[in-house]
Amino acid sequence: MAPNSALAAKRSAPIFAALGDETRLRLVTHLSNGEPMSITRLTDTAKVTRQAITKHLHVLEGAGLVRGVRQGREQLWELAPDKLEEARRCLELISEQWDRALERLRKFVES
Amino acid sequence: MAPNSALAAKRSAPIFAALGDETRLRLVTHLSNGEPMSITRLTDTAKVTRQAITKHLHVLEGAGLVRGVRQGREQLWELAPDKLEEARRCLELISEQWDRALERLRKFVES
C-alpha cells in the first residue's frame, strides 16, 4: 500500500459516502452547471420531500461538497468543487497504481 | 443537468457508496497494487474482525469493484478496475461541467 494511503482513505471516504446516494449524486450533478439553486427548485426535479432534500444538502455540506447562502427568503446552494477534486485525485491514485502493477506484470510475463 | 446524468447517477452512486467507508477504501487501496490477497491477510492490516472484512469484501463485490477466486482453502480477492474507471469518469464529468460553467461566467464578466 502507498505510504499515506491510510490518511487518504480517512479523508476521501466521507466524500465518497456523500456521493454514494443516488439522490445526492443527482443534486451534485444538478448544481454542477455552476448556477446556485434554491431548495424548492432542487426539490422540483426530485422524487422525495423538501425535507429529505434539505437533509441531503446538509450531508453534502458536511462533506464540504456544497455550500449554502441565504438570499432573502431563499436558501441558495452551490457546488464547492475543491472536495470533488480531492475525490477525483484519490481515484486516480488507485487506478494509476493498478496500471503500474499491470505494467510490471506485463514485463514480467514477456521476459 | 446533462441529458443522461440521471442514468449516470443511478449507475455511479452504488460505486461511490461502496467506496464511502474507510475500511473498504483501505481494502481497495491495499488491492490496488495488483496482487490478489487472502481474507486473513487483508484482515491483518485492519482493525476489525475477519467477519467484518468478509462483509466489506462482499459489499465491494456487489458494486463490481473486486472479485474473489477460490484457491485451495484460501479465498483470494483482486481488484476489478472497470468500475473504478466508471466512477472516475463520473467525477470528471461533473468537474468538467463545472469548469465550463466557470469559463462561461468569466467570459460574461469580462464582456
Place this chain on the structure above:
DNA sequence: CGTATGCGCAACCATTTGGTTGCATTTAGC
C-alpha cells in the same frame, strides 16, 4: 490420521440512514 488453519454461515445487536409529517418562522408582494 489428527490437528491447525482459513472460511462460510447464522444470529444477534446498536447505530445510522433516509424518509415522512406537523408546526413554527421569516420574507416577498399586493
Place this chain on the structure above:
DNA sequence: GCTAAATGCAACCAAATGGTTGCGCATACG
C-alpha cells in the same frame, strides 16, 4: 397589514449498516 411562499425545526419510524460472537466445514500439513 395580510396572505402566500420558502424555509427551519423536531419528533417519529422502518430499514439498512457495521460490527460482534459462536459454530461448523473443508483443506493443508506434519
